[in-house]
Amino acid sequence: MQLARVIGTVVATRKYTGLEGIKFLIVQPLSRQQRPVGEPVVAADGTAQAGPGELVFIVGSREAAQALPIKFVPVDHAIVGIVDEVET
Amino acid sequence: MYIGRVVGTVVATIKDEAFHGRKLLLVDKLGLDGRPVSDGRAAGTSDYTYDICVDVAQAGPGDLVLVIDEGNGARQVLGRGVAPVRAVIVGVVDEVDVPI
Numbered sequence A: 001m002q003l004a005r006v007i008g009t010v011v012a013t014r015k016y017t018g019l020e021g022i023k024f025l026i027v028q029p030l031s032r033q034q035r036p037v038g039e040p041v042v043a044a045d046g047t048a049q050a051g052p053g054e055l056v057f058i059v060g061s062r063e064a065a066q067a068l069p070i071k072f073v074p075v076d077h078a079i080v081g082i083v084d085e086v087e088t
Numbered sequence B: 001m002y003i004g005r006v007v008g009t010v011v012a013t014i015k016d017e018a019f020h021g022r023k024l025l026l027v028d029k030l031g032l033d034g035r036p037v038s039d040g041r042a043a044g045t046s047d048y049t050y051d052i053c054v055d056v057a058q059a060g061p062g063d064l065v066l067v068i069d070e071g072n073g074a075r076q077v078l079g080r081g082v083a084p085v086r087a088v089i090v091g092v093v094d095e096v097d098v099p100i
Helices: A061-067 B071-078
Strands: A002-010 A024-030 A041-045 A055-060 A077-087 B002-015 B023-029 B050-055 B064-069 B087-092
Touching: A002 A077, A002 B050, A024 A055, A024 A077, A041 A061, A055 A061, A055 B002, A061 A077, A061 B071, B002 B050, B023 B064, B023 B087, B050 B064, B064 B071, B071 B087
Parallel strands: A041 A077, B050 B087
Antiparallel strands: A002 A024, A002 A055, A024 A041, A055 A077, A077 B002, B002 B023, B002 B064, B023 B050, B064 B087
16 A cells, blocks of 8 residues: 555546446555655545545555445556545 | 564545554565665655555554555455455564574
């Protein structure tokens, strides 16, 4: 699970069964110093409340789908929380 | 599993219910020499490889910890059939000995 910054939105009308109503956002994974790491990815919003500019945390791989209402959908990154504060 | 060092905490109000009541800690992954590692994905930076971990071992900042980064194990530890969780702190390490 990593920190990420929401940098954009994706609109897709035609989607695989089970993905209806899911919001997709483009997120830039961050190091813990909150500097960009690697390429941005498309993540499903498991919180349904994240928006551009927000600091979030994401989970990757198969566990991403478990953040969504239908648990076995083709998703490989999901936003699972909106970060209020990071203390180091 | 890997050994890491707790370097901070993450506070989030809005989160998946699997995280409710759980402590989230930032953990740097350590190499055999006990120093943080950088996996090279941090293009242009030397920032360390880390995970945001759910803590079930009463760990705190500065502690050396044992981390499992795998979903099935994480769900088993949390006692949930479904949870979007991968990284969990499952132990506080007292000592590591690697004779070479």
